[in-house]
Amino acid sequence: MHPVLSEVKGMLIDVDGVLYNDGIPVPGAPETIDFLRERGIPFRLITNTTMRSRNTLWKRLSSIGFRLEEREIFTAVRAAVEYLRSVEAKRYFPLITDDAKKEFSDFREDQDSPDFVVVGDMGEAWTFQLLNQGFRALMAGADLLALQKNRFWMSQKGLQLDAGPFVAALEYASDKKAILVGKPNRAFFEMALQDMGLKPQDVVMIGDDIESDIVGAQRLGMKTILVKTGKFMPRDLEKGIKPDIVLDSIADLMK
Numbered sequence: 719m720h721p722v723l724s725e726v727k728g729m730l731i732d733v734d735g736v737l738y739n740d741g742i743p744v745p746g747a748p749e750t751i752d753f754l755r756e757r758g759i760p761f762r763l764i765t766n767t768t769m770r771s772r773n774t775l776w777k778r779l780s781s782i783g784f785r786l787e788e789r790e791i792f793t794a795v796r797a798a799v800e801y802l803r804s805v806e807a808k809r810y811f812p813l814i815t816d817d818a819k820k821e822f823s824d825f826r827e828d829q830d831s832p833d834f835v836v837v838g839d840m841g842e843a844w845t846f847q848l849l850n851q852g853f854r855a856l857m858a859g860a861d862l863l864a865l866q867k868n869r870f871w872m873s874q875k876g877l878q879l880d881a882g883p884f885v886a887a888l889e890y891a892s893d894k895k896a897i898l899v900g901k902p903n904r905a906f907f908e909m910a911l912q913d914m915g916l917k918p919q920d921v922v923m924i925g926d927d928i929e930s931d932i933v934g935a936q937r938l939g940m941k942t943i944l945v946k947t948g949k950f951m952p953r954d955l956e957k958g959i960k961p962d963i964v965l966d967s968i969a970d971l972m973k
Contacts, residue, residue: 725922730923750972792910801899802834803824805833809827809831834860862896867896923942
């Protein structure tokens, strides 16, 4: 067992790039989740994945060997829904997948006069027409809500643009700053910490994204582990950001 597990009371774990890559489990990742549970180490999955609802993500993880409870998963999609509720929004224009829309049933889709334009990753469904519709809604008075601003992610085809570049385009065109609800937003991390009943200094964050995962967690005072799977690149370690630990894979926690 890695020494860090005796130093902390809980873990926050990224999903995409840490537990699996494009639907294929990282070798040893399912066994690591079982390992943590057997040793009574609480954890929550905290993910900027925005193409799926929490229920769909839970089912997908279960289908590839991860023994999890749906309540242990915190998604940027869910954080966006909670934010819209908190500001009593009624209408939204979705730039998200149909599956992610399932979580927004409390709100009415409105292209012409929404309260918010909500942006997540749409993969290859992005079109100029959709971006333009979102831009027009922003210029008509809507606010911009970004589920996340990740630059890119790793798929079986190689690196793929994530939601961040599209959010940036809408920010630039509309001259509006997006409200960010996913990592590295402090409130998103705090949701998961509060659910475990733990303080930041007692928890370690493990991720593959030096900016969203590591920097975000460090701002709260958490220990951090960067894994060399997913979107990790050697140049990440040259950005002046120093994770507490660097591992080849999450499976190294069992060693």
